[in-house]
Amino acid sequence: MAEDKVFLDPTVGWILLALFSVLWIGLGVYWGRRNKSFEDHALAGRNVGLALGTATAAATWITSNTTMLAPQFALQLGIWGMLAYSTAAFGLILFAPMAKRIRQLMPHGYTSGDFFRLRYGRVAWAIFLVFTLFYSLTWLVSMAMAGGILLEALAGIDYAWGMSVILAVCVIYTMRGGLAAVIGTDFIQSLIIIVGICVTGFAVLQNVSVSEIHANLTATKPALLDVLFPAAIMAIFNNLLFGLGEVFHNNVWWSRAFAFREGVASRAFLMGGLVWLPIPVAAGFIALASGALGVAVPSADMVGPLVIAEVLGGVGAVAIFIVVFCSLASSIDSLLAATSDLVTEDIWRRLLHPSSSADNLKRTAQWVTLGLGVLTWLVCLPRIGTLATVLFFAGPLVGSMIWPIVTGLYWRSANTVGAIGAMVLGAGVGLYFYFAIGFYVATLIATAVSMVWTLGACALAKGRFDWTRLKEAA
Amino acid sequence: MVAAVFLAAGGLPASGLAAPAFVDDGPLATDTGHVHVGWTTDEPVTLTLTAPDGQVRPVYNGTNDGIFLSGLADGEYALNLVGESGAKAAPLTLSVSHQSLEQALWLAGLGAIVFLLTVIVILRGTRGEGADG
Structure with a gap:
């Protein structure tokens, strides 16, 4: 039978928050000292090696969703739910060959927006910008809100203070250090997160055996072990395609494809995906053990911290605090950097000030980062709980962009009518089914509709795209 | 009482x-x-x-x-x-x-087809075997 649990002392929480804040800001300032131009700031001089590349791919994909939502998925949807979450790794794995292709086709490219503008024209580009900014801003808001809520739940730090500190720290070091600082801190954060999750997994197994967990689930939560669990079956490919859509379209990943050294991108994304793949399984396993450990779960999103605090006590509370802080920072900084680069390159430079100098663009990107941080802070401050769930609406939007991007990179017959129709129809039909059936089918249906439209448009196309049009000068 | x-x-x-x-x-x-x-x-x-x-x-x-x-x-x-x-x-x-389990299996089948076709386009494109690449 389940009992109540407690977490970390607030003073310890504040000390940890202060220590890691100083560390990240210090490293950001240090790594940013060599940035002279927009290219240095936005793309780390296009010279990121394999180790840092792999770490940043894995760390950025390990969000607080991975450490918090993966256990929630396992608790709600069982073994299938756990595996469904881990299929998001295919986003990184399949982006590996695409990243190589992107570097070949667009040697001077900056953003995923550049691709849409040059490949499909301004209307498709505008739709893409609306979709991607909606996705990026809701992801950013959901991460910052999660930061405040989790720090309050874990250590009793007031929501407004916790959210403000995490956001401020990420804004400061991203402004100062650009992508180089983001990738450098990602390297350290990924190591901390992986060690933390592995230690927790082994600690759980020290407290309860797999056979005990299985016996408990069979007796009390039989559907979680059911191979024919309907909602979980539907979630598998929906989650997989959500992951593909997120990675394929977002500038977080395109900016890394442009930033990695020649020949590094495909290997870095492949290895990053393989490193990430088992993490949701390990995190989900923690949730499945909650019943056998006798942990009461008042709300599904708190199952991870509750189990960790149960098996590791005070040390566990410190560990989960650090892992959560690192997960949040590694995603918030990447989103801030990639979104500010997108706004600077696609809106400021391409639409408003085409003759901006490299130094001016760098300064603009820094101010945009600060502006994004302030905007996010203002949206998060009232703590409107339903805002975080808005991120789920993005599933159909990102799913509808998969086929325009994939065919746009490999097929000369891919065309503007196909891309626009695929995005608008796919997203619209997907959102309809979001409400008609549930979130666990919306991305799947959006991608399927988008695919059919794209294939039809390609089959009927008469013109053939000239790849050299993507080689726009910087 | x-x-x-x-x-x-x-x-x-x-x-x-x-x-x-x-x-x-x-x-x-x-x-x-x-x-x-x-x-x-x-x-x-x-x-x-x-x-x-x-x-x-x-x-x-x-x-x-x-x-x-x-x-x-x-x-x-x-x-x-x-x-x-x-x-x-x-x-x-x-x-x-x-x-409905039937609905779930149909949607999973649809998802598998969409995913497999996506993988095929990427892998064939990477090997230079795209239809018109």
Whole structure:
């Protein structure tokens, strides 16, 4: 039978928050000292090696969703739910060959927006910008809100203070250090997160055996072990395609494809995906053990911290605090950097000030980062709980962009009518089914509709795209 | 004697504490096998779940004001909440009826096709075998 649990002392929480804040800001300032131009700031001089590349791919994909939502998925949807979450790794794995292709086709490219503008024209580009900014801003808001809520739940730090500190720290070091600082801190954060999750997994197994967990689930939560669990079956490919859509379209990943050294991108994304793949399984396993450990779960999103605090006590509370802080920072900084680069390159430079100098663009990107941080802070401050769930609406939007991007990179017959129709129809039909059936089918249906439209448009196309049009000068 | 009858009926206990009560009047229903059950209470409570086969098991004991239940199979369940003083909440029923398995398998099949075609386009394109690459 389940009992109540407690977490970390607030003073310890504040000390940890202060220590890691100083560390990240210090490293950001240090790594940013060599940035002279927009290219240095936005793309780390296009010279990121394999180790840092792999770490940043894995760390950025390990969000607080991975450490918090993966256990929630396992608790709600069982073994299938756990595996469904881990299929998001295919986003990184399949982006590996695409990243190589992107570097070949667009040697001077900056953003995923550049691709849409040059490949499909301004209307498709505008739709893409609306979709991607909606996705990026809701992801950013959901991460910052999660930061405040989790720090309050874990250590009793007031929501407004916790959210403000995490956001401020990420804004400061991203402004100062650009992508180089983001990738450098990602390297350290990924190591901390992986060690933390592995230690927790082994600690759980020290407290309860797999056979005990299985016996408990069979007796009390039989559907979680059911191979024919309907909602979980539907979630598998929906989650997989959500992951593909997120990675394929977002500038977080395109900016890394442009930033990695020649020949590094495909290997870095492949290895990053393989490193990430088992993490949701390990995190989900923690949730499945909650019943056998006798942990009461008042709300599904708190199952991870509750189990960790149960098996590791005070040390566990410190560990989960650090892992959560690192997960949040590694995603918030990447989103801030990639979104500010997108706004600077696609809106400021391409639409408003085409003759901006490299130094001016760098300064603009820094101010945009600060502006994004302030905007996010203002949206998060009232703590409107339903805002975080808005991120789920993005599933159909990102799913509808998969086929325009994939065919746009490999097929000369891919065309503007196909891309626009695929995005608008796919997203619209997907959102309809979001409400008609549930979130666990919306991305799947959006991608399927988008695919059919794209294939039809390609089959009927008469013109053939000239790849050299993507080689726009910087 | 009167107090004992009152207690058994779930009214105000002798200690003066309000009897525990579920937040939802019910009945609860879910098509995913998971549900959040919330309650109000001034004292520690014990929550028990009666399965469709009549088996009763305790699922919570403590001072929280809710619990997340998941992994429940199809059927009608009964939830009973009892305070430390013996005061009882009005029982709550929970109906679990999972979504259509046929629909789930069709959608999974559709997902597999979309995913496989995506992989084929990427891999063929990478090898320079695209239809018009």
